[in-house]
Amino acid sequence: xxxxxxxxxxxxxxxxxxxxxxxxxxxxxxxxxxxxxxxxxxxxxxxxxxxxxxxxxxxxxxxxxxxxxxxxxxxxxxxxxxxxxxxxxxxxxxxxxxxxxxxxxxxxxxxxxxxxxxxxxxxxxxxxxxxxxxxxxxxxxxxxxxxxxxxxxxxxxxxxxxxxx
Amino acid sequence: xxxxxxxxxxxxxxxxxxxxxxxxxxxxxxxxxxxxxxxxxxxxxxxxxxxxxxxxxxxxxxxxxxxxxxxxxxxxxxxxxxxxxxxxxxxxxxxxxxxxxxxxxxxxxxxxxxxxxxxxxxxxxxxxxxxxxxxxxxxxxxxxxxxxxxxxxxxxxxxxxxxxxxxxxxxxxxxxxxxxxxxxxxxxxxxxxxxxxxxxxxxxxxxxxxxxxxxxxxxxxxxxxxxxxxxxxxxxxxxxxxxxxxxxxxxxxxxxxxxxxxxxxxx
Ligand SMILES: Cc1cc2nc3c(=O)[nH]c(=O)nc-3n(C[C@H](O)[C@H](O)[C@H](O)COP(=O)(O)OP(=O)(O)OC[C@H]3O[C@@H](n4cnc5c(N)ncnc54)[C@H](O)[C@@H]3O)c2cc1C
Ligand code: FES
Ligand code: FES
Numbered sequence: 001x002x003x004x005x006x007x008x009x010x011x012x013x014x015x016x017x018x019x020x021x022x023x024x025x026x027x028x029x030x031x032x033x034x035x036x037x038x039x040x041x042x043x044x045x046x047x048x049x050x051x052x053x054x055x056x057x058x059x060x061x062x063x064x065x066x067x068x069x070x071x072x073x074x075x076x077x078x079x080x081x082x083x084x085x086x087x088x089x090x091x092x093x094x095x096x097x098x099x100x101x102x103x104x105x106x107x108x109x110x111x112x113x114x115x116x117x118x119x120x121x122x123x124x125x126x127x128x129x130x131x132x133x134x135x136x137x138x139x140x141x142x143x144x145x146x147x148x149x150x151x152x153x154x155x156x157x158x159x160x161x162x163x164x165x
Numbered sequence: 166x167x168x169x170x171x172x173x174x175x176x177x178x179x180x181x182x183x184x185x186x187x188x189x190x191x192x193x194x195x196x197x198x199x200x201x202x203x204x205x206x207x208x209x210x211x212x213x214x215x216x217x218x219x220x221x222x223x224x225x226x227x228x229x230x231x232x233x234x235x236x237x238x239x240x241x242x243x244x245x246x247x248x249x250x251x252x253x254x255x256x257x258x259x260x261x262x263x264x265x266x267x268x269x270x271x272x273x274x275x276x277x278x279x280x281x282x283x284x285x286x287x288x289x290x291x292x293x294x295x296x297x298x299x300x301x302x303x304x305x306x307x308x309x310x311x312x313x314x315x316x317x318x319x320x321x322x323x324x325x326x327x328x329x330x331x332x333x334x335x336x337x338x339x340x341x342x343x344x345x346x347x348x349x350x351x352x353x354x355x356x357x358x359x360x361x362x363x364x365x366x367x368x369x370x371x372x373x374x375x376x377x378x379x380x381x382x383x384x385x386x387x388x389x390x391x392x393x394x395x396x397x398x399x400x401x402x403x404x405x406x407x408x409x410x411x412x413x414x415x416x417x418x419x420x421x422x423x424x425x426x427x428x429x430x431x432x
Contacts, residue, residue: 019168020203043201056270065171066217068173110266110267132266133267
């Protein structure tokens with residue numbers, strides 16, 4: 001067992017975990033933050049994407065002990081304290097960027113990271129290329145791409161600044 | 166995943182001694198290969214020695230006529246580095262084409278080179294550019310480093326500290342990706358330095374990364390895509406799988422080599 005202390009969605013968390021506990025299991029099973037999903041066993045689908053120290057990573061391919069001392073943001077950490085959706089979340093709803101919703105948390109965390117790195121004027125080719133590590137079995141991606149484009153623009157529009165710490 | 170113990174040393178010396186003490190220890194870098202392998206129970210180390218907090222393993226700098234990249238430098242940082250983009254743009258674009266953004270945020274150059282996956286991108290750059298792999302014990306020329314499928318010259322407990330790439334006059338990388346895995350079906354790195362031309366191929370060789378000397382000889386006469394017109398590679402020694410036959414790969418290598426040379430002379 002190892003003792004870890006990290007910040008999750010702005011709150012400090014300490015726990016004793018087995019070394020082999022994956023970050024995604026820690027978030028889902030220990031902290032009950034079940035918005036982060038597990039869609040594959042091969043590090044390919046991106047349903048588990050969260051931000052660690054401001055960068056999108058696959059939480060199924062990182063150990064909880066590796067996140068010791070880090071700051072993690074999950075999908076639950078995006079909306080404002082008052083419950084207003086983050087502009088990227090709002091854009092997914094507005095543009096019908098989801099059907100079953102299983103891939104959505106990973107898509108949104110990847111999209112927010114994309115805007116943080118690439119800015120808010122994103123063209124379709126960039127968005128599709130950047131979404132290579134996120135698989136959706138329902139939508140055919142078209143509306144996801146539209147949602148990311150709109151969400152990126154909305155993020156630039158002075159809406160709340162991203163929680164990618 | 167089977168249980169293991171985890172240590173997070175602060176120095177290269179501590180990391181090496183932790184490995185020596187462990188029954189069956191393994192270094193953990195970005196974990197983008199090792200952790201999926203452990204999840205599938207294809208690897209079951211007794212101890213993971215995390216290199217993330219070891220001093221002096223990451224960073225990018227120019228040293229004389231070489232670009233030196235620390236082993237723990239993430240793919241995303243190589244891709245975004247102005248120093249790399251200026252010195253060896255082909256290397257920055259190679260790093261930008263590895264996997265996907267989340268994989269690039271964790272995966273490291275040292276892990277990729279130590280792992281020597283036959284379809285990984287970095288080994289082709291190291292071989293074509295004539296890189297030197299610097300470990301805690303010695304300096305190994307790329308030529309002697311890559312020994313076959315997932316095999317390298319690294320001894321037990323040897324840690325890659327950095328990789329030094331001599332700066333070429335022209336270079337480019339062209340990769341034909343497997344659309345599902347995003348690894349190379351065939352990836353060709355061409356580099357010209359003085360009169361020396363090297364062409365290294367990944368993804369296609371049944372024994373891992375290799376130099377295509379037939380293509381090198383053709384390009385030494387004149388470094389132009391035209392020099393590769395009509396040149397063919399034998400299919401012997403190339404991989405065949407459900408994605409592509411050895412013959413298909415033989416042809417694809419020449420096509421990728423032409424694209425790479427076109428890009429290299431265009432700069
Ligand atoms: C979905 C997905 C797609 C990918 N696509 C590509 C791709 O297109 N192209 C590509 O090239 N790669 C690809 N990869 C692999 C990725 O680049 C890995 O990051 C890389 O192969 C291993 O680096 P790592 O830092 O993650 O190493 P780890 O997984 O931590 O370690 C790999 C091995 O190297 C050893 N090791 C690590 N660092 C050192 C060191 N400094 N000294 C000695 N030994 C060391 C470890 O003990 C282990 O055996 C992909 C991975 C995933 C999950
Ligand atoms: S669950 Fe992490 S990539 Fe699929
Ligand atoms: S909406 Fe169902 S997986 Fe994407």
